[in-house]
Amino acid sequence: MTTIAFTKGQGTGNDFVLFADPEGETDLTAAQVAAICDRHFGVGADGILRAVRSSNLEAGAAALAEDPDAEWFMDYRNADGSIAEMCGNGIRVFTRFLLENELATLSPGETLPIGTRSGVRDVQLATDGFSADLGRWKLDGGEPLVRAKELPVARPGLGINVGNPHVVVALATEEELEEADLAYAPLLDPVPENGANVEFMVAADPLVSDGVGHVRMRVHERGSGETLSCGTGAVATALAARYWAGEGAPNQWRVDVAGGRVGVRMFPTQEGEHVSLSGPAELVFSGVLEV
Ligand SMILES: N[C@@H](CCC[C@H](N)C(=O)O)C(=O)O
Numbered sequence: 017m018t019t020i021a022f023t024k025g026q027g028t029g030n031d032f033v034l035f036a037d038p039e040g041e042t043d044l045t046a047a048q049v050a051a052i053c054d055r056h057f058g059v060g061a062d063g064i065l066r067a068v069r070s071s072n073l074e075a076g077a078a079a080l081a082e083d084p085d086a087e088w089f090m091d092y093r094n095a096d097g098s099i100a101e102m103c104g105n106g107i108r109v110f111t112r113f114l115l116e117n118e119l120a121t122l123s124p125g126e127t128l129p130i131g132t133r134s135g136v137r138d139v140q141l142a143t144d145g146f147s148a149d150l151g152r153w154k155l156d157g158g159e160p161l162v163r164a165k166e167l168p169v170a171r172p173g174l175g176i177n178v179g180n181p182h183v184v185v186a187l188a189t190e191e192e193l194e195e196a197d198l199a200y201a202p203l204l205d206p207v208p209e210n211g212a213n214v215e216f217m218v219a220a221d222p223l224v225s226d227g228v229g230h231v232r233m234r235v236h237e238r239g240s241g242e243t244l245s246c247g248t249g250a251v252a253t254a255l256a257a258r259y260w261a262g263e264g265a266p267n268q269w270r271v272d273v274a275g276g277r278v279g280v281r282m283f284p285t286q287e288g289e290h291v292s293l294s295g296p297a298e299l300v301f302s303g304v305l306e307v
Pocket residue numbers: 030063094099100101102103104105106180181213237238239240245246247248249
């Protein structure tokens with residue numbers, strides 16, 4: 017039996033079990049992760065965030081090579097125990113956890129580099145909580161057909177990788193968005209090799225106001241099912257909305273999800289365009305687990 021002192025946290029309703037494992041001694045099995053995330057028999061969460069010192073994890077070596085200041089590595093696991101490269105809401109909650117536990121400091125204007133499986137991601141304080149630079153993004157995975165239960169026809173999606181894989185589908189009306197039954201994984205054709213998170217979005221009316229784009233989305237996450245929010249999914253959705261809107265579309269977006277609102281911003285850097293995500297991050301309660 018291993019005893020874990022954990023904290024439950026959430027960002028726009030995307031909820032996580034977090035624990036500090038500085039030495040990298042508590043690598044949970046997929047079955048243990050799934051048991052902890054179970055909403056009836058466990059703590060209940062969309063995923064687990066383990067805080068490991070980058071120097072004590074194999075995957076952390078790449079993070080330290082990229083940025084020697086990336087002391088902490090966010091080891092993210094989906095609710096079914098699978099490993100994902102990145103979690104946009106998670107990295108904000110992870111930062112809140114490091115700060116509250118005095119494992120890191122972050123002042124206004126400063127940057128906290130966090131190691132992830134999709135590279136080092138820089139987090140800053142923001143007016144709505146925290147913002148994380150998710151780095152480069154790419155169109156990836158073509159335009160698979162997507163069919164969600166209760167939606168009568170398959171729609172073309174747009175594959176976008178923001179560190180992890182997404183397929184975004186535009187729906188015509190709010191009613192369609194409500195009707196989609198995302199308790200079931202949407203069917204994708206062709207099936208992406210590594211699976212994908214699937215976002216369904218509708219444009220707000222107006223789509224753009226004061227130079228800021230506005231969309232609403234629901235998500236079925238790879239490895240976690242329907243969640244109240246997906247940060248990387250919101251980023252992929254804003255990128256898809258801008259792509260579909262064409263020339264002159266804004267580089268700043270508000271994305272409404274069932275659990276609240278996040279902000280997305282695209283901005284130029286020397287290595288090409290980056291995209292950042294901002295939003296709230298809260299710690300809810302702490303406890304002790306035996307696994
Ligand atoms: N909820 C996350 C994404 C978590 C990983 C995802 N389910 C995957 O498998 O890629 C977010 O906020 O980005």
